[in-house]
Amino acid sequence: MLRRSALTWTGGEAGFAGSGRAAVRAGGCFYEDHSNLKGKMLSSSEQKLDKLDAFYRLPLAKQKTSAEIISEARNALRTVRTQRPFTPREDQRKLFGPASSRTPENRPPSSFSLHASSFELADPKPISGTRLRPLELKPKAPASPNTEEDANLSFPKAPVDPAKIRRISGARARFYRAASQGTLLPDRSPPAAHSKTPVESRDTVSVGSATAKRNGAHLTASSATRHLKNPPLLPCDQGFRETTEQEASLQPQLGSRGDPGKRRARASSCPSSSDLSRQETRTASRASLQEQEPELEVDETFWKTRIIPILHELEKEEDIEAMCAACTQLHRALEEARMLGKRFKRRSVLLKALYKLVDAGSDALSLKLAKLILALKVSGKNLLNICKLVFKISRSEKNDTLMQKDNILQSLLEVLRDEDLQSNTEAFLYCMGALKFISGSPGFLTEMVNKGTVEILVQLIKETTEDTEKHGACLPNSGHLLVQTTATLRNLVDSPLTRSKLLNIGAFPCLCTVMGQHMNDKDICTNIARVFSKLTSYRDCCAALVSYSRCYALFLSLLNKYQKNQDLVIRIVFILGNLTAKSNQARELFSGESGSVETLLTLFQNFYRLEESSPKLQRSGARPRAEAEDVLVKLTRVLANIAIHPCIGPVLAADPRVVGLLLTTLESKSLGDCEELVINTTAAINNLSFYQVKSSVLQHRKLYVAELLLKLLVSNNMDGILEAVRVFGNLSQDHDVCNFLMQKNVHKFLITLLEAKHQDICFSACGVLLNLTVDKDKRAVLKEGGGIKKLVDCLRDFGPGDWQLACLVCKTLWNFSENITNASECFGDDVTNTLLILLSTFLDEELALDSSFDQDLKSYHRLHWETEFKPVAQELLKRIQSHHTLLEPLPVPSF
Incomplete structure (x- = not known):
């Protein structure tokens, strides 16, 4: 790595070695402190690299300062940036877009007809899920009759005619309700003569061939007649149930909505223990309170003077604007009288009048009606129809202003917050749509966030997740609802307030859990991946997901499952690129997952073949590139980022498959056609070439790599040129590569780059020139093309704002002047005088650090000035001063 006592540079950072001291800042390229890993995980070759980490080390900090973030661009090992995947906007508003994995027959419709006849005139009250207690006093069966009056008493026989069954259903309800308050039949004491022999036929119940259960005992048809004397009346039993008057009156209506037999069977069956537990936590608490509250009486005067005139106005159905105004007036009147909600008489009359107006067909009127009907707290089918009505209106983008003006958002959020999810899943679906x-x-974004939409959505997702975990399987229609919920959340994360709220409530593990539970649902996984792809572009959100260690295995499972699905793969890989770009912990955890690198390589090979076989698109500035190429860009970025880890990088550098794929990409792709892919590939090669280990494939093929990079140098793309020069910064530590650069006249091109006035390009070019000047026979190249003067100009132009670049210039001049005898002969009179002034000025602490930077940047500049620039500049100044004379040379006499 270090030859002789000259100064060398590696991939963008400089090192210093002089007077027998060997101190190349190789490990200093890492912008994070890995002291907790070193010594435990490094191999012998890696530990050698670690020993060379000496010129300076950043102090350990819990949080990066702005200066440290800026300095990351200078590291020899660099993270790679890329654009977020392009998501086209859907032209039509539907529950499920054209890219959905759901077929039309397997998803709820987005188009439907809705009329006044769709609504139920009698809005059913919710049934309490509270289990009724058994009666303390068991009803007594009547004894055998001994008088004529008693003889007329008999048990009712089961009618055969179905019509009679319907007629007595209400009587049966009253019969059992009366029994719950007293005895089954009047308690008549039989005479003593007959008390010991009750009539057997009147104390038995026929159960057919089924097995009945009474008081914990299983009874068959043969044993039921012996054990059913004086049976207790249970609230819910085989074939028996206490029915309220309201339920009895609604039975024909419920039967008309579906199969009557099935609905009656469902109404009479006992709820299971799991059903009761769910109802007791949600429905029972609200329903029981509502049932206990009596219906409020309506002030007759108020009803006649305020409500009736408005209803008459609505019945005219002449002018839509007048009807809208009447609805608004009705809403205010009901709110003033506190008549909104379920509990007031004549509510059904009001709802009946409102339902009729749906057929008017006006979106403005329908929106007024929906808001008012939702305020009256309808339930069941009526709630579903109202949610469908709002959904139908919202499908037209021109109605957004209308919906915002009428504040329908608040009504929709109240549905999600107050209603029961399991009982109203379909209504929730259209409400969420x-x-x-x-x-x-854009007009709704801030308002939605401020009204607590984010918290409601996350709570709804958690509730669905908990139900799924409780039952071991996804509940019916929960997948359709989650598609809408996650898609809404995806739109909301564009707001900074949404991001802070998601961080505060810890929503990231919940979203990962949902993705794991619904891994077979591509729509849900894609929506959550879009959420994460937006969030992980920010450092705080990225840190929150990095800390959730289970996410890496989840993302790998999704990549393996959806290898051919570009839409999902590109987002998962983009998320991994964001995580590995900002955290060394993420690099370690992801690479530690079984098959992680193998998965990346498999995807790279598959999409490379797909990109090669697809027709080339005419790329323009506004046209998005092919998706297969975009996946390759993101995959290359992940490889480049994980190579930064000191334990993973050498392994990747020694893997022929990794290096082979990168070199193949560099061979076959050009900057003109695949700019970002070529640049990312070069950045990955730069990170891998940093590791000077014997097993490195790049070290064995360094000359071939150098030859491939030449085509980037001759391009007109400054980003491509910069990446190529950075790779040469690592490769030029090798003697053979230096000879190759001299043969190809690359040194002349590098000297020309010093005039680019581009700070990073000057920095990288100066680094390669520094490595070239390690060889004495190559130092003269700096005199070609005015190289010395251009270096001094860089020192003057960039020194006060970039002490790393100033240090690099001083090191290059130090190597160049190693055998100096006279400064003026070495640098020239003008350059020598300029150097003396610049170095003396820059070494004055007050003058050098007197800048209007913020505190972080001042600390950053002081750090590099003290640890990098000052030691080298002092030595160079001493050398120049000791070989410089202020005496002017005597003029040559003329003869």
Whole structure:
């Protein structure tokens, strides 16, 4: 790595060695402190690299300063940046876009017809899920009759006619409700003569061939007649259930919505313990409170003077604007009288009048109606239809302003916050679909975030996740709902407030859990991947996901499962690129997952073949590049980033597959066609070429790599030139590469680059020239093309703002003047005088550090001035002063 006592440079950073001291800053390229890893995980060759880490070391800091972030661009090992994957905007607003993996027959419709007849006139009250307690007093069965009055008493026989069954359903309800308050039948004491022999036929219940369970005992048809004397009346039993008057009156209506037999069977069946536990936590608490609250009486005067006139106005159906105004007036009147909600009489009359207006077909009126009906807290099918109505309105982008003006957002959020998820999953689906549409409108973004939409969405996701974990499988329709929820969240993360809220409530593990549970649902995984691809572009969000160690295995599983799905693969790889760009912990954890590098290489090979076989697109500035090429860009970025880790980099450098894929890409691609891919590939080669280990494939093929880089130097792309020069900074430590650069006249090109007035290009070019001047026979190249003067100009132009570059110039001049006898002969009179002034000025601490930078940048500049520039500049100044005389030479006499 270091030859003789000259100064050398590696890949963009300089080192210092003089007077027998060998101190090349090789390990100093790492911009993070890895002291906790060294000595434990480094091989012998890596430990040799570590021993050379001596010129300066950044102090350990918990959080990077702005100056340290800026200095990352100067590291020999550099992270690679890239653009976020392009997501085209969907032209049509649908529940599931054209890229959805769901077929039309396997997803809810986005288009449907909705009329007044779709609504139920009687809005059912929620059924309490609270388990009723058994009666303390068991009802007594009547004894055998001994009188004529008693003889007329008999148990009712089961009617055969279905019509009779419907007629007695209400009577049966009253019969059991009365029994719950007293005995089953009037308690008549039989005479003593008959008390010991009750009539057997009146104390039995026929159960057919089924097995019944009474008081913990399993009874068959044969044993039921012996054990069912004086049976207790349980709240829910085989074939029996306490039915309220309201439920009895709704039975025909419920039967008309589906198969009557199935609905009656469902109504009469016992809920399981898991069903009861879910209901007791959500529905039962609200429903029981609502049932306990009596319906509020309506002030007759208020109803006649305020409400009735408005209803008459709505019945005219003449002018839409007048009807909208009447709806607004009705809403205010009901709110003033506190008549919004479920609990007031004549509510059904009001709803009936409002339902009829849906057929008017006006979006403005329908929106007014939806807001008012939602305020009246409808449930069941009516809630679903209202959510569908709002969804239908929101499908038209021209209605966004109308929806914002009517503040329908608050009503939709109340549905998600107050209603039960399991009972209203389909209603939630269309409610969330409407929110998804308006969340894509810039005018709604801030308002939605401020009204707590982010917290509601995350809570809904957590609730769905918990239900899935409880049942061991995804609940019906939960996948459709999660698609809409995650798509809405994807739109909201564009706001900085959303990002801070997600960090505060710890939403990242929850999103990863959902992605793991629904790994077979490509739509959900893609939406969450889009969320993470936006969030991980920010340092704080990236740090939060980095700390969740289970995410790496999850992302690898998704990559292996969806290898041919470009839309998902490109986002997962982009996320991994963001994580590995900002955290050495992420590089270690990801690389430690089984098959991580193998997965990246497999994807690289597959998409490379796909990109080669696809027709070339005419690339313009506004046209997005081919997706296969974009995947290769992101994959190369991940490889370049994980190579920064001191334990992973040497392994990748020694892997023929990794190096082979990178060199193949550099061979076949040009900057004109695949600019970012070529630049990222060169950056990855730069990081791998940093490791000067015997097993490195690049070290064995260094001349071939140098030849490939020449085509970048002769291009007109400054980014490509910069990356190529950085690689030469590592390769030029080898004697053969230096000879190759001299043969190809690269040194002349590097001297020309010093005039580019581009700080980073001057820095990298100066580094390669520094390595060339290690050989005495190559130092004279600096005199070609005015190289010495151009170096001094760089020192003057960039020195006060870039002490690393100033240090590099001084080191190059130090090597050049190693055998100096006279400074003027070595540098020239003008350059020598300029150097004396510049070095004396820059070594004055007050003058050198008197800048208007913020505190972080002042600390950054002081650090590099004291540790890098000052030691080298002092030695160079002493050398020049000791070989410089102020006496002017005598004029030559003329004869």
